[in-house]
Amino acid sequence: MTSLEGEKESNLKVPVFSSSSELLEKIHQKWSSMEKQPYPAMYSSVFGGIILDPAMMVIPIDDHMVHRGHGVFDTAIILDGYLYELDVHIDRFLRSASKAKLSSPFPPSTLRSILIQMAAVSKCKKGTLRYWLSAGPGNFLLSPAGCPTSAFYAVVIDEDFSQHKEGVKVITSTVPMKSPLFATMKNVNYLPNVLAVMEAEEQGAFASIWVDDNGYIAEGPNVNVAFITHDKDLILPSFDNILSGCTALRLLQLAPRLIEQGRLRSVKTGKITVDQAKEAAEMMFVGSTLPLLPIVMWDDEPIGDGEVGELTMALSDLLWNDMVAGPDTQMIPVPYE
Numbered sequence: 001m002t003s004l005e006g007e008k009e010s011n012l013k014v015p016v017f018s019s020s021s022e023l024l025e026k027i028h029q030k031w032s033s034m035e036k037q038p039y040p041a042m043y044s045s046v047f048g049g050i051i052l053d054p055a056m057m058v059i060p061i062d063d064h065m066v067h068r069g070h071g072v073f074d075t076a077i078i079l080d081g082y083l084y085e086l087d088v089h090i091d092r093f094l095r096s097a098s099k100a101k102l103s104s105p106f107p108p109s110t111l112r113s114i115l116i117q118m119a120a121v122s123k124c125k126k127g128t129l130r131y132w133l134s135a136g137p138g139n140f141l142l143s144p145a146g147c148p149t150s151a152f153y154a155v156v157i158d159e160d161f162s163q164h165k166e167g168v169k170v171i172t173s174t175v176p177m178k179s180p181l182f183a184t185m186k187n188v189n190y191l192p193n194v195l196a197v198m199e200a201e202e203q204g205a206f207a208s209i210w211v212d213d214n215g216y217i218a219e220g221p222n223v224n225v226a227f228i229t230h231d232k233d234l235i236l237p238s239f240d241n242i243l244s245g246c247t248a249l250r251l252l253q254l255a256p257r258l259i260e261q262g263r264l265r266s267v268k269t270g271k272i273t274v275d276q277a278k279e280a281a282e283m284m285f286v287g288s289t290l291p292l293l294p295i296v297m298w299d300d301e302p303i304g305d306g307e308v309g310e311l312t313m314a315l316s317d318l319l320w321n322d323m324v325a326g327p328d329t330q331m332i333p334v335p336y337e
Contacts, residue, residue, distance in 0.1 A: 027055035038158055041122035043114055045105050045152040050118050064144050065134035069189040072096035073132040077288055081125045083332040084323050088246045096185040097133050104133055105150050119334045122156040130155055161289040163320045167296030167308045171200050173208035177218055180241040193221040217272040223287035224248040227280040228311050232265040237272055248286045254318045282309030291319035
């Protein structure tokens with residue numbers, strides 16, 4: 001007997017929307033009940049423009065990114081009216097697209113222009129700018145051959161974030177990590193990442209750490225991880241089989257300043273075993289909106305003395321100051337009207 005057998009027939013009457021105006025009215029009711037619009041602007045190449053009405057911020061159901069996961073994405077930060085490291089993120093975005101065999105409907109300069117204009121129209125001064133390249137709408141088959149053209153979508157997410165100064169707890173994930181092909185491209189299939197975070201939350205932790213099949217530290221579910229040894233070496237797992245985080249790469253560029261001050265001995269990437277990692281003096285996540293998040297507990301064991309490390313906060317200050325008042329090469333002013 002199936003789970004439905006023996007149940008009484010439902011009296012639910014499913015509404016049928018015979019016109020777009022009826023549906024839009026229903027959706028507008030949802031958005032009007034919110035105190036703040038979290039998505040002030042969206043761009044869709046399917047529509048060919050920027051959308052300000054949240055009810056129209058939609059993606060076709062037959063888009064291959066929706067039902068086959070054939071798409072890539074990336075994210076840049078809007079902070080104090082500036083776009084931080086946009087060009088770096090666009091470069092990685094296009095590298096991911098190449099690996100996923102996706103062709104952009106626009107050249108890089110046009111993608112950049114669209115994103116800057118959308119940020120300006122949104123009037124958002126602090127948030128994130130997320131964008132996707134999809135195989136596009138066309139059908140529900142596996143092959144994208146029936147899709148007339150790829151699609152580019154972007155959205156401004158109005159959200160607050162600040163420098164993290166409190167430490168968090170992590171666990172070692174039991175969810176299998178992605179293979180190198182998929183881990184090194186920022187594709188939209190984040191189910192392993194979602195399950196890894198849920199696993200951590202179920203155990204009262206903030207997030208998890210992936211360890212590869214050879215016993216080496218890989219990354220967090222959507223962030224890189226870094227360690228400071230007792231000899232004052234800053235080390236990040238090499239990017240051979242994981243995503244090369246833009247913020248992690250920027251950290252590697254900025255951290256030598258602490259060597260010049262005599263506070264760090266070296267800055268490097270390499271292979272790190274679990275035993276080596278758990279013996280570290282300090283540990284941190286590295287990601288765009290953090291920019292550094294101290295880790296003080298791992299699998300219920302303290303990292304170092306179990307307190308937020310001095311060098312972790314020094315590195316966090318370097319990144320945060322770079323985000324707030326970095327060089328012109330890193331920051332693009334948003335031309336708000």
